[in-house]
Amino acid sequence: xxxxxxxxxxxxxxxxxxxxxxxxxxxxxxxxxxxxxxxxxxxxxxxxxxxxxxxxxxxxxxxxxxxxxxxxxxxxxxxxxxxxxxxxxxxxxxxxxxxxxxxxxxxxxxxxxxxxxxxxxxxxxxxxxxxxxxxxxxxxxxxxxxxxx
Numbered sequence: 001x002x003x004x005x006x007x008x009x010x011x012x013x014x015x016x017x018x019x020x021x022x023x024x025x026x027x028x029x030x031x032x033x034x035x036x037x038x039x040x041x042x043x044x045x046x047x048x049x050x051x052x053x054x055x056x057x058x059x060x061x062x063x064x065x066x067x068x069x070x071x072x073x074x075x076x077x078x079x080x081x082x083x084x085x086x087x088x089x090x091x092x093x094x095x096x097x098x099x100x101x102x103x104x105x106x107x108x109x110x111x112x113x114x115x116x117x118x119x120x121x122x123x124x125x126x127x128x129x130x131x132x133x134x135x136x137x138x139x140x141x142x143x144x145x146x147x148x149x
Contacts, residue, residue, distance in 0.1 A: 017041055046082050046094060049130070054080035054099055056126035057138060061101055063123070064116035074104020074143060097136045099127075107142045117149045 009021040013030065016038035020029045030042035038044075043051065058076045065073045078101045085095040107113055117140060121127060127136055140149040 015039075046084065049094060050080040050082040050097060052126045053097055053124075053130055053136060054078045054101075056124040057099055057121065058101055060120040060124040060127075061116070061140065064120040065103075065110065065113075068112035068116060069110050073110060076104060077102045094134050097130070097134055099136060099138045100141065101139070102141045103143055103148075105143050107146065107148060113148065 007023070011019045011021070013019055016033040018031050020031055022028070031045065031048065032038040032041040033044055034040045055078075058078050062073065062076055078099060080100075081098045082094050083096045083098075084092055087093045103110075110116075121138055127138075130136060138149065139147060141147050
């Protein structure tokens with residue numbers, strides 16, 4: 001699943017709304033800024049960043065767990081919070097992100113859970129890149145709400 005380059009083509013639709021076109025067969029995605037600039041007709045760039053971090057971490061966790069448990073771990077759910085604030089130049093920036101991933105099954109049914117949890121973050125391309133500038137905290141819970149990480 002490695003690629004040397006990913007290209008997204010943008011075309012302004014209206015005001016702060018952009019059509020984002022990806023390589024086939026991925027459908028186009030409308031993005032927009034929230035009010036007062038835009039109308040929230042689509043996800044904002046900050047929401048896309050949060051979704052990218054969460055999706056990459058969930059996929060990395062799934063891969064790590066399936067390495068030891070072919071059926072694991074049930075449907076993974078996640079929630080990502082991105083905090084924004086002003087930098088020294090008073091520019092709005094993403095200042096921190098918190099990711100909460102929840103497995104779809106109890107941990108008693110999973111083998112080598114400690115090994116999977118210890119390394120999955122290191123294989124997430126997006127989070128590894130974002131962490132160079134933004135702190136990203138990651139929590140993992142099982143289906144019964146027990147915190148694993």
